[in-house]
Amino acid sequence: MTVTPEFQGTHLFDRLCWAKENLEPVQSDYRVVYEDSVDECAKILVPDPNWMACALQGGILPPVEVYWELAKDEARPDFKKHTRGYLLHETKPVDAMTEEQAIEYLILKDCPQSVWQSWDEGNRPKMVICRKEQLPQTREWRNSWRISDDLNLAA
Amino acid sequence: MAGTIAADTLTHSTAGSLGTQYVVNGSAKAWLNINQTSTQAIRDSFNVSSIADNGTGLTTVTVSSAFANNDYLATIALRMQSGTSNTGSSGGVNTSDGSASITTTAHQLSYINTGSTGDADTPYGGSSIHGDLA
Numbered sequence: 001m002t003v004t005p006e007f008q009g010t011h012l013f014d015r016l017c018w019a020k021e022n023l024e025p026v027q028s029d030y031r032v033v034y035e036d037s038v039d040e041c042a043k044i045l046v047p048d049p050n051w052m053a054c055a056l057q058g059g060i061l062p063p064v065e066v067y068w069e070l071a072k073d074e075a076r077p078d079f080k081k082h083t084r085g086y087l088l089h090e091t092k093p094v095d096a097m098t099e100e101q102a103i104e105y106l107i108l109k110d111c112p113q114s115v116w117q118s119w120d121e122g123n124r125p126k127m128v129i130c131r132k133e134q135l136p137q138t139r140e141w142r143n144s145w146r147i148s149d150d151l152n153l154a155a
Numbered sequence: 156m157a158g159t160i161a162a163d164t165l166t167h168s169t170a171g172s173l174g175t176q177y178v179v180n181g182s183a184k185a186w187l188n189i190n191q192t193s194t195q196a197i198r199d200s201f202n203v204s205s206i207a208d209n210g211t212g213l214t215t216v217t218v219s220s221a222f223a224n225n226d227y228l229a230t231i232a233l234r235m236q237s238g239t240s241n242t243g244s245s246g247g248v249n250t251s252d253g254s255a256s257i258t259t260t261a262h263q264l265s266y267i268n269t270g271s272t273g274d275a276d277t278p279y280g281g282s283s284i285h286g287d288l289a
Contacts, residue, residue, distance in 0.1 A: 012220040013288055016202050044208040048197050051204040070221055074259055081224040085289025110205045110217045132194055143210045
């Protein structure tokens with residue numbers, strides 16, 4: 001089994017270089033379908049295979065809260081460039097995740113906060129985790145895809 | 156980090172010297188190769204955490220190691236479906252004066268078929284991104 005070096009304090013880019021060289025990509029069958037605008041079709045989040053390998057390996061990716069902090073900085077009207085990029089590199093990396101935990105992390109990182117903060121509020125869910133084979137198999141009417149009103153949510 | 160060589164200049168025995176800042180600044184900091192047809196998928200990549208299928212011809216790319224600002228450059232690759240490529244195709248990055256904004260971690264790729272002037276999925280797309288990392 002490949003052992004992750006001690007990466008706290010190492011630039012995240014360098015960690016990803018190590019991962020690319022040492023880890024096999026993992027193609028996840030999970031997809032996250034979400035709606036962030038009533039005027040637009042449903043979006044589908046696809047995990048990156050090399051990123052998923054990092055998540056399952058552990059000791060490489062920073063805590064997701066780091067990305068939230070950087071997003072807060074970026075949202076400021078006077079933002080020019082990141083001055084707290086060190087958070088990505090100096091914060092203790094997260095431990096190995098299961099594939100399901102990795103998908104949850106990815107939702108918190110890459111889906112709009114407005115979606116995951118209130119995904120189950122309103123008349124129907126704004127976000128669903130599913131498997132690739134549950135999606136339509138052709139791209140027909142892609143720009144009209146919505147989350148089904150008849151969705152049965154697992155408890 | 157183990158195995159590190161610190162150098163400001165690389166010198167070839169006959170061809171001259173090259174400052175390592177050329178290597179650092181000139182290297183792509185992220186790249187990916189995607190297929191938008193069927194269920195959108197990533198063939199291979201570096202420094203990407205996910206893509207989002209935003210509709211026909213549209214893909215948002217999100218990176219792991221954030222860029223210092225949103226002035227990075229994404230060079231777009233594309234090839235349209237067999238049978239439509241002869242009519243021409245085009246791709247670019249959607250910007251804030253369009254329907255998407257560029258952030259330090261995400262940008263949206265947009266592909267069109269110039270023959271039909273409509274959005275179109277490409278079987279071979281992606282971007283190579285140059286810029287300064289945070």
